[in-house]
Amino acid sequence: MLNVLLFVVFPYVALAIGIVGTIYRYLTNQYSFTSLSSQLLENDWQFWGSTLWHYGILPTTVIHLAGFTVPKIMAALHSTPEMLYLAEVAGKILGIMALVGVGILLYRRLVSSKVRTVTSPVDWIVLALLFGQVLFGLILAFGYRWGAAWFLHTATPWMASLATFQPAPQYVTALPLAHKIHFLTGFLLFALMPFSRLVHIVTFPTSYAWRRLQLVIWTRRKAAQ
């Protein structure tokens, strides 16, 4: 019963809150739809924290998503032990980068009074959760190797079952506690997205890759339309 609540109901609720809330906030409060950069106020730790964090967590997230969406390809990528080791070490490097990065970000927020000034309570919650999430991710990676392999046969079918509305929590309910915490925190963070600065994830400016550089707008003609 608890398992159904945690691994079926909660993920659906979290996804619904995350998606609906994010779209709602986007439509109603564009102005706040960013992360609040504090690079102007503190730039020494920010460089190390932010680059290590983002360069670590972005590929990690993409790899997780790829594991959910294209498990066959991901399985083929580590079909022999040697390739598995390579994938694992690469993943662990990214994970440690993210952990060190988020640790630095947490540290600078704690010690710099200027950065603390621009920190909201939600920022603390999100930052702490992210730190915990990455920490547990690394506990799984190091304590329960080889995640690259079992991920595709535990978390992936579970996520697939959720996506096809045929929930099968049994894929994950027998896993150790650390796994469960990692899974649940992931959904919790997703649910927190519309209530925090995490919305900046969907503002990634892809269109800059092709937009023309100079923008000239006729406000009058636009208004007349």
Add this chain to the structure above:
Amino acid sequence: MKIRSQVSMVFHLDKCIGCHTCSIACKNIWTDREGAEYMWWNNVETKPGVGFPTQWEDQEKYHGGWELEDKPKNPQLKLKLQNRLQTFANLFSNPAMPTMDDYYEPWTYKYGDLFNSPLGDDQPTARPVSRVDGKPIDIKSGPNWDDDLSGSNIYAVNDPLLESMSDDDKRRLFSIEQLFYFYMPRICNHCLNAGCVAACPSGAIYKRAEDGVVLINQDKCRGWRMCVSACPYKKTYYNWATGKSEKCILCYPRLETGQAPACFHSCVGRIRYLGVLLYDADQIPDAVRVPDEQLVQRQREMILDPNDPSVIAAAKESGIPDGVIAAAQRSPVYQYVKEWELALPLHPEYRTLPMLFYVPPLLPVLNSTQENGAQRVEAELFSSLEKARVPVRYMSRMLSAGNDEVVLKSYRKMIGVRIYKRAETVGDVTAEEAADALAQANMTAEEAEAIYRLTSLPTYQERFVIPPYSREGDIEEIYDPQQRKAESGFGKSQGAHRGL
């Protein structure tokens, strides 16, 4: 020919008294808010000096503006900051982001302590506290910290423009009777090829086609801060409280209601002129790719004669209203920039095509004799009456991308006007000498008279020729003005509360 209109500006540096009234007018209207305290959309710098933010002219540090590709054949323009791909790599930590210390940390004083301190032996004091975190601070810098050359052995000597000067010129900075300085008020240049617009990953910055004002859409801005880095003039600022970038909006709400921008309106020395320029937007790509020494001339070529019938016809074709064309015909900026070629763009070598132009300062004559006898370019030019205080090298480095001749031409005219008027009103100069000065500057007595009039005796209406915006009609169609009461302005239709 694609004609656009630009509300353009001239600052006459010879008239600036460095009173900072413009800065305060702007501050009181626009940047007296949390997160914006450190911003000075309008600031006045003492030159030589390091400016605001510190050494902003050193693009090897700040990476602002554009540069031509380093190849002989058909070089393309690219942002000095980064290419498109690098933009994505640099999103997470902007590698050319000035920190608050490079501007200054805004502060206030604990005035309450003066009244609320308990009885004691010492006089209570109002200690300075940071406007960011409220902690007591030791004030180490400010927006005009090196005003009037204060601390020149720390600040003025580190002016990036001094690199190009001779040791003799540099020495003059420290000899009491020969030193020179002047004031340089700066606002956003509302460039035609703006670096900030090009660098914005979100596409939030745009140029209004009607008047050329460059604005940041506060809803679309995602706070990546690339505009802050890409603007070579460092005239976009990051608001640390709202997470958005902000910049000078040329007081467009005032312009739209027929008033001059606050900094123009309040200018005590009446150094500021505002008017419409018509220019050919199709020429922009070529104009920004000419060699440094041709940049000023090429920019002038883009600016079109509003009295030329073919230009008028093309302007109408491009959708420019008659009222704007009429305003362009009376534009004082057109006269200073194009007709008289007196006013020059600030740092054209950044290749952003700035549309704020400066008349270089002539400064009082140097009354001591030249004891070192050093030969300078300008020595012969000003030999009769004037001795230039400001080395031409310095001015050309600032206003003509190093082309001395452009600055000299402007100076010759100014001296011509001075000698001409002195012959007329004081009489210690002969008419022949005056005619000779005019001939040297290649101008007529009528032109000298016109320059004198617009420089010394202009009325409010002559200084600010604001085109009719007819915005009331557009706005009424969409909004009920009553609904818009008590809003924060600058394109934002709700109170600037960030919320989450």
Add this chain to the structure above:
Amino acid sequence: MKHKSEIRQLLIVLFLTAALAGCEGAPSESPRAASIKEVSLGNAENGRQLFMGYAHFENEGPPCMGCHSVGDNGILGGGALGPNLTNVTTEKTDDDIISVLSNTGIVISPVMLPIYRDDPLTPQEQADLLAFMKASVGERETNKEWLVFAVSVAGTLGAALALGIVYRHRLRSVRRIMVEKAEKELR
């Protein structure tokens, strides 16, 4: 709608996640345990190939080493999510092991149950794996966790170093450095 592109981006990601996740195949055949006769025909070398993933299971089930370790397999060893199986055949009966492998008996692993119910092992594969486990009894066990950790930390330091080099020209404090330098020269 002004900012369509960002919403579109979000929807595409969500759609892809849902659509591709739905592509997982259904169970291919019903599981069957290996008989005693079949067990006796097990080949330890085949079992090792299957265990380590060099050879693929007929029904595409995941190789065992993702979660288990048997003796000295691979330069960095086998997995650690499940128990180490080096000496498992001395602790458990063949029936129990076959029961876990086939999901048919009394002893069942709750983690493996859903995985190998979808992609069951054939009796021959079960026999080969059992033979491999029997052959490995007493082998020295690989424990290279420290090596994995050390390599990962070294890699992280390398990545940080690379970032530091790429961004070595990043803008640092201009004013403070300038003033400190000038003041030092004046002194």
